[in-house]
Amino acid sequence: xxxxxxxxxxxxxxxxxxxxxxxxxxxxxxxxxxxxxxxxxxxxxxxxxxxxxxxxxxxxxxxxxxxxxxxxxxxxxxxxxxxxxxxxxxxxxxxxxxxxxxxxxxxxxxxxxxxxxxxxxxxxxxxxxxxxxxxxxxxxxxxxxxxxxxxxxxxxxxxxxxxxxxxxxxxxxxxxxxxxxxxxxxxxxxxxxxxxxxxxxxxxxxxxxxxxxxxxxxxxxxxxxxxxxxxxxxxxxxxxxxxxxxxxxxxxxxxxxxxxxxxxxxxxxxxxxxxxxxxxxxxxxxxxxxxxxxxxxxxxxxxxxxxxxxxxxxxxxxxxxxxxxxxxxxxxxxxxxxxxxxxxxxxxxxxxx
Amino acid sequence: xxxxxxxxxxxxxxxxxxxxxxxxxxxxxxxxxxxxxxxxxxxxxxxxxxxxxxxxxxxxxxxxxxxxxxxxxxxxxxxxxxxxxxxxxxxxxxxxxxxxxxxxxxxxxxxxxxxxxxxxxxxxxxxxxxxxxxxxxxxxxxxxxxxxxxxxxxxxxxxxxxxxxxxxxxxxxxxxxxxxxxxxxxxxxxxxxxxxxxxxxxxxxxxxxxxxxxxxxxxxxxxxxxxxxxxxxxxxxxxxxxxxxxxxxxxxxxxxxxxxxxxxxxxxxxxxxxxxxxxxxxxxxxxxxxxxxxxxxxxxxxxxxxxxxxxxxxxxxxxxxxxxxxxxxxxxxxxxxxxxxxxxxxxxxxxxx
Numbered sequence: 001x002x003x004x005x006x007x008x009x010x011x012x013x014x015x016x017x018x019x020x021x022x023x024x025x026x027x028x029x030x031x032x033x034x035x036x037x038x039x040x041x042x043x044x045x046x047x048x049x050x051x052x053x054x055x056x057x058x059x060x061x062x063x064x065x066x067x068x069x070x071x072x073x074x075x076x077x078x079x080x081x082x083x084x085x086x087x088x089x090x091x092x093x094x095x096x097x098x099x100x101x102x103x104x105x106x107x108x109x110x111x112x113x114x115x116x117x118x119x120x121x122x123x124x125x126x127x128x129x130x131x132x133x134x135x136x137x138x139x140x141x142x143x144x145x146x147x148x149x150x151x152x153x154x155x156x157x158x159x160x161x162x163x164x165x166x167x168x169x170x171x172x173x174x175x176x177x178x179x180x181x182x183x184x185x186x187x188x189x190x191x192x193x194x195x196x197x198x199x200x201x202x203x204x205x206x207x208x209x210x211x212x213x214x215x216x217x218x219x220x221x222x223x224x225x226x227x228x229x230x231x232x233x234x235x236x237x238x239x240x241x242x243x244x245x246x247x248x249x250x251x252x253x254x255x256x257x258x259x260x261x262x263x264x265x266x267x268x269x270x271x272x273x274x275x276x277x278x279x280x281x282x283x284x285x286x287x288x289x290x291x292x293x294x295x296x297x298x299x300x301x302x303x304x305x306x307x308x309x310x311x312x313x314x315x316x317x318x319x320x321x322x323x324x325x326x327x328x329x330x331x332x333x334x335x336x337x338x339x340x341x342x343x344x345x346x347x348x349x350x351x352x353x
Numbered sequence: 354x355x356x357x358x359x360x361x362x363x364x365x366x367x368x369x370x371x372x373x374x375x376x377x378x379x380x381x382x383x384x385x386x387x388x389x390x391x392x393x394x395x396x397x398x399x400x401x402x403x404x405x406x407x408x409x410x411x412x413x414x415x416x417x418x419x420x421x422x423x424x425x426x427x428x429x430x431x432x433x434x435x436x437x438x439x440x441x442x443x444x445x446x447x448x449x450x451x452x453x454x455x456x457x458x459x460x461x462x463x464x465x466x467x468x469x470x471x472x473x474x475x476x477x478x479x480x481x482x483x484x485x486x487x488x489x490x491x492x493x494x495x496x497x498x499x500x501x502x503x504x505x506x507x508x509x510x511x512x513x514x515x516x517x518x519x520x521x522x523x524x525x526x527x528x529x530x531x532x533x534x535x536x537x538x539x540x541x542x543x544x545x546x547x548x549x550x551x552x553x554x555x556x557x558x559x560x561x562x563x564x565x566x567x568x569x570x571x572x573x574x575x576x577x578x579x580x581x582x583x584x585x586x587x588x589x590x591x592x593x594x595x596x597x598x599x600x601x602x603x604x605x606x607x608x609x610x611x612x613x614x615x616x617x618x619x620x621x622x623x624x625x626x627x628x629x630x631x632x633x634x635x636x637x638x639x640x641x642x643x644x645x646x647x648x649x650x651x652x653x654x655x656x657x658x659x660x661x662x663x664x665x666x667x668x669x670x671x672x673x674x675x676x677x678x679x680x681x682x683x684x685x686x687x688x689x690x691x692x693x694x695x696x697x698x699x700x701x702x703x704x705x706x
Contacts, residue, residue: 019370059366088691090370109367109620148503 002332005278006289007297011270015237016336018150022082022091022326024057025156026050027099027219028119029127032160036191039075039182039321041159047102047119050157053079053325054096054105057086060351063106075315076352078274078327082155084347085330089337092149097141099134099219113141117223123167123199123216131213131222135256138226142234151237153333154227155326156220156245163192164218165248167199171216172209172255174291180244181283181322209259213252220245225252228269237268241329243277243322247288247298254292263294270297273328275304276316301331307345310352355685358631359642360650364623368590369689371503375435375444375679377410378509379403380452380572381472382480385513389544392428392535392674394512400455400472403510406432406678407449407458410439416459428668429705431627431680435508437700438683442690445502450494452487452572466494470576476520476552476569484566484575488609491579495587504590504621506686507580508679509573509598516545517571518601520552524569525562525608527644533597534636534675562612566605573598578605581622582615590621594682596630596675600641600651607645616647623650626681628657629669654684660698663705 002012032038032046041049045065052062056079086094095111098104100119105112115137121128158164162180169176182192199216207215213222224240228249231238240246250271257264277285278300289298305313315321334344355365385391385399394402398418405415409432439447448464451457453472458465468490474481511517515533522529535545552569560568566575577593581602584591593599603624610617630638631653642651658666668674687697 059362061362086369090690092370108361108363110363 001302002299002335003278003302005286005298005300007270007295011297012299012332012336015151019092020151020153020333021147021149022086022094022153022155022330023097024054024094024326025097025099025154025158025220025224026054026101027158028102029158029160029164029218030119030122031124031164031195034122034124034160034191034195037163037195038160046159049077049159050101051103051105053077053157055107056080057083057325058094058105058107058110064103074312075321076312077325078321078323079325080348080351081327081344082325082330083351084344085334085339087347088339088343089334091153091333099223115141117219120218123164124195126202126215127164127217129214129217129219129222131210131217134219134222135210135226138223139230142227142230145234145236147236151239153239153241153326153329154224155241155329157325158218158220158245161218161220161245163195164216165221165245166192167196167216168213168221169248169251169288170196171200171203171212172251174251176288178282179284179288181277181280181285209255221249221252224249225256228253229256232265239329239332240269240271241326242271242324243273243328244283244285244288246271246273247285250292250296251288254294257293266294266296270299272299272301272332274323274331275300275302276319276322277328280319280322299332301328301335303331303335303341303344305345307342308349310349312352313348354655355652355688356631356655358639358651358653360623360648364650365652365685365689368504372445373504373506373686374500374502375439375447375506375508375683376450377407377447377679378450378452378507378511378573378577379407379454380511381455382511382513382517382571383472383475384477384517384548387475387477387513387544387548390516390548391513399512402430402512403454404456404458406430406510408460409433410436410678411447411458411460411463417456428674429665430678431674431676432678433701433704434680434697435678435683436704437697438687438692441692441696441700442687444506444686452576468494470572473571476517477548479555479568480517480570482567482570482572482575484563484570487572487575488563488579491576492583495580495583498587498589500589504592506592506594506679506682507577508594508682510678511571511573511598514571514573514598516548517569518574518598519545520549520569521566521574522601522604522641523549524553524556524565525604527604529641531635532637532640534630534633562608574602574605577602578609581606582609582617585618592682592685593622593624594679595624596626596681597636597638597641599624599626600638603645603649604641607647610646619647619649623652625652625654625685627676627684628653628655629672629675630681633672633675652685654681654688656684656688656694656697658698660695661702663702665705666701
């Protein structure tokens with residue numbers, strides 16, 4: 001079942017039975033190298049997470065490392081959920097967007113879009129992103145995109161991405177403190193707060209919007225702001241498959257529109273996340289979505305791991321992992337196409353045997 | 354699940370969720386009339402097998418004879434598998450290629466491509482095929498093909514086709530003895546060996562490649578060599594849905610390329626067969642595939658009849674029938690689209706009630 005966070009259910013229902021393309025935004029920010037900042041990946045190998053996630057959703061195995069990315073507590077990557085959906089009710093196509101990767105996924109026969117975007121720096125020292133350029137690349141990508149399906153599900157894999165998103169939202173003047181989720185059950189607020197403070201301290205009062213994004217953002221946030229605005233001239237519905245990071249993309253768009261005195265037609269845009277994000281008590285995606293000037297439909301897929309007894313998956317229900325690699329949007333796609341919670345659970349379990 | 358025989362899994366994975374057209378090559382060779390040479394069909398009516406297979410996969414009934422083609426031991430044609438897949442996850446279209454049929458399938462509304470190709474003679478007495486002409490018709494077909502789908506699954510129904518394939522491979526100088534499968538569990542090596550010897554005895558040292566193919570080949574092998582080479586100028590992925598006969602098409606192509614000093618781009622070509630062929634101990638498809646100069650992705654669909662208790666289907670698992678009518682490729686198509694082994698089994702069983 002699909003539940004509504006903001007807006008109404010009509011847009012989601014209109015996608016029932018439609019075929020979707022899954023686009024995965026992969027990006028590295030040096031912010032992830034800060035000790036203890038994220039749980040999304042293997043310690044010392046966090047930069048590999050998006051690469052391994054891409055390999056796993058596309059072909060069901062990881063080539064750039066021996067095993068599937070797990071968090072230190074043994075929570076497997078949400079890529080398992082996205083892959084399970086792809087096996088049960090395949091996406092029309094999977095395409096990858098290299099938004100600044102350190103290691104390219106080892107895949108043949110899958111479309112990998114490259115934009116000449118470098119991994120971004122740590123926001124503690126300045127992300128150093130050519131923000132306007134990355135933004136414009138997002139617009140251009142939207143304008144030239146050729147799609148074989150009815151709509152896009154846009155996922156992301158950006159280790160430490162909730163930290164850069166929090167810093168970005170605060171730097172853009174939103175009251176976003178305590179509203180961003182974390183890959184940890186208990187967000188590492190000490191470390192994260194210190195990093196965000198360091199990032200915000202670098203903002204100068206003369207900085208314009210893109211100067212700010214250059215310092216505290218990440219490539220995914222900036223590119224996708226451009227991508228979504230670029231889609232306005234196309235007739236392609238899009239589901240932002242993610243939690244508070246995707247909400248932050250909308251916060252960025254909101255400031256860009258205010259700057260340009262523009263408007264966003266959101267009739268064909270929605271956000272869809274997981275139940276773990278929607279019900280997370282240490283973040284507040286609904287509050288973030290209500291900070292933008294435009295109406296936005298947002299949903300979550302009513303899926304949890306109550307039907308499994310696998311201890312690693314149970315950790316999701318305990319809040320140790322919540323979202324990523326488009327899991328929320330993928331679950332919505334499955335549920336909208338008649339795939340049951342039980343089938344999804346069994347398929348995810350099959351990867352862990 | 355799709356398993357890899359040669360190459361890697363990427364090409365197969367890239368077809369997940371894509372729609373396919375199913376093309377069935379139907380051909381008669383008088384070789385099938387040799388007593389005891391094949392188990393693919395009804396004794397005395399073997400020439401009808403491709404006609405009946407085509408009718409059954411297209412419309413679910415046989416019109417040119419009262420009952421579905423069965424082998425003497427009661428093994429039903431693999432067309433049942435292909436038809437089951439088509440019911441569970443339909444092909445975008447089914448088209449028939451008459452590559453020398455004695456009896457045309459009685460079908461309306463299905464595209465039947467005719468090429469003015471006559472049934473070929475028995476290789477024991479000279480197949481008497483206008484090989485260059487048939488080859489060129491394959492090229493022309495590829496160049497003019499209009500497709501509504503993302504890729505082609507190419508199946509075949511040629512009674513005695515493994516015998517003509519074995520003779521062809523040997524005549525072309527491949528070390529192919531004991532590497533070709535048979536419709537029998539225990540290949541009729543006495544009869545087959547005698548026929549192949551008779552065929553090879555007809556080869557003259559002055560024969561060129563096409564002279565040789567004219568004498569010992571069959572229309573399917575020669576036409577498809579042209580078809581696949583013709584597809585090089587098109588952007589259409591193709592799955593050769595078959596076992597050692599389809600491997601032989603690649604052996605033929607390999608010799609043609611050597612003669613022309615040409616190359617084959619195999620990025621969009623794969624072979625897919627059944628588990629019964631892949632695990633057959635009396636043939637060796639992997640060895641055949643490794644004899645060509647180009648890399649080739651080859652797979653098998655991890656499907657067997659372990660979930661049924663129907664005695665006629667159990668014979669597959671005992672090796673009495675292995676492949677044909679594109680069963681391996683059809684199974685891959687089903688598995689790549691989320692159809693379960695259990696559903697396929699139940700659907701095939703339903704035809705036998």
